[in-house]
Amino acid sequence: MIVNASLDTRLTRLPLHVKLDPVRRGGAETEAHLVERSQAGDRAAFEELIRRHADRLYAVLLRFLGDPDDAAEASQEAFLRAWRSVGGFQSRSQFFTWLCRIGLNEAKRLGAKRAARSSVTSIEDEAVPEAPDWSEAPHSRLDQGELREVLERAVRGLPVEYRAPVILRDVEGLTTKQAAAIMGIREAAFKSRLHRARLAVRQAVDEYVLEGE
């Protein structure tokens, strides 16, 4: 009891910055501080950033590239490049947004080196008027698992410049601003691509439903 009282006294005398460390929330160091330490050359801090973001970056790149080995390679290259250039990162954007941009550039480089796997190079926006309305589950020929499979295939079949907007905005849930920044294009151009890509994915489901009729 005496020991506890003594500890309590010492704790109340601690300087405020020690008791309410602004770089820690719930025991975890904040990302901004890890980035700052990384920029000062602290590799351990950058390794923590890798631990926090590796799985998510890999998931984005896997969906973009469609191949687990390519996604792993692009992820590694992206982190190595990020480590070399973290000094130039400006915290106006989120670290993951910046990292994702590097990752997509690596993925494009890898895709170009190995020749595009997708044979699709453009989006034909044609109406399929005979397709039934599959939006309502009771009338749909698609169960949830089937729809998931068709959507995955449709996204992978999109040309590269249309695949990224759908993955970033609709699958990853980034904002238009963040996703446009990752792609390095203006928001208006991003929204135009996103709309065409969404219509193409929707049309792919239309065609799938028609095939089954």
Add this chain to the structure above:
Amino acid sequence: MRLGWIARMQFMREHRWTHAHLSDHLDGELSANATARVKEHARVCPDCHRVLATLRRTLAGLGQLGAEPAPAGVADTVIGRLRREE
């Protein structure tokens, strides 16, 4: 006769405009007036009604795809390579 032609042209103009703004509508990025314009056309145009409904389901489905599970040790592999290349 002429009135019918004008009505058809107006309908097609609304059809093209609505089709181009379906994503913005679903993202909640249209003004109140523009939203009402999309809804009104989708109410009278079976094609836009169906495209809007199926596009809405498409977006819901994409949002549910979620992250594909990463193989164990992605971070460790990257960290190992970072240490080797230093």
